[in-house]
Amino acid sequence: MTVIKAPTQEQRIQAQCCLFDMDGLLLNTEDIYTEASVMILARYGLGDSYHWGIKTKLMGLREDDAAVLFVEETGLPLSPAEYLVERKKLHAELFPTCKPLPGVMRLVQHLRAQKFPIAVATSSHADAFAVKSRNNGALFTLFDSHITTGDDKLISKGKPAPDLFLVAHKRLGFAPETASAAVVFEDAVSGVQAGLNAGMNVVWVRDPRLPREEELEKKCFAVVESMAEFDPQWIGVAGFAKDGEVDGVKA
Structure with a gap:
């Protein structure tokens, strides 16, 4: 450091x-955000599409803004609203461990x-x-x-x-x-x-x-x-x- x-x-x-x-x-929690995002992308064969260039753009944004950008940047075949539904399910499991x-x-x-x-x-x-x-x-x-x-x-x-x-x-x-x-x-x-x-x-x-x-x-x-x-x-x-x-x- x-x-x-x-x-x-x-x-x-x-x-x-x-x-x-x-x-x-x-x-x-940023590591948990990354873990959840990669898990969702992997379901659609896009697990390798997430990188720090995208991560940097997403960090700090409100969830609605971040969802729109995430779908655009990764090519995920979901609407931002659908992505948020999937993401929230994973977050409910993962965030209590932060x-x-x-x-x-x-x-x-x-x-x-x-x-x-x-x-x-x-x-x-x-x-x-x-x-x-x-x-x-x-x-x-x-x-x-x-x-x-x-x-x-x-x-x-x-x-x-x-x-x-x-x-x-x-x-x-x-x-x-x-x-x-x-x-x-x-x-x-x-x-x-x-x-x-x-x-x-x-x-x-x-x-x-x-x-x-x-x-x-x-x-x-x-x-x-x-x-x-x-x-x-x-x-x-x-x-x-x-x-x-x-x-x-x-x-």
Whole structure:
């Protein structure tokens, strides 16, 4: 794992809140999405048609938008609606097995302990969120009720539009003009673009299997390949406790 871009001492900020994407960022669900998609394609002799070029385009999109793109890109002989029916059946079986990704629990627990405002902003619809979070209560209870899903009535457009993050930010009690003090954690290109379009500081936790996008990386506040590499001091929060310390103070 690698820290691709970290803010200098002068570039560090005093953030007001953090907004977290979910799929592939908090939970390992992106691998499950891939598994389910390949299983469906294999039923129609198209198992080899799925690749990271398609995966990159799909990541972060709302399910309706993703279904249309998936059918177009793979040549699957189903309508987007028919594909979603098959996919949801597999997801119901697979998603309860999803788990937090490395570094997630440590960071979220730390921010919660520091009484730092946090929220989940996910393109997943509410029913899908319920399935994914069912066995991950230890993580999602840390966010209280600050969960915004992609089917929220206030969200007109999905990523890369900024709607999702702007709504989540507002629900935390912050005014729109303070967006520049918000931090968005994202793994998908469309999500990174959405955070930037919202005028927020984006931490791109990019999958090392993704092709590099250096121009987009330059626009991000930080770029890492694992949440475990993020330093809360970059955003003005106390650092993680070291051995023999409690909340950064020697015991």
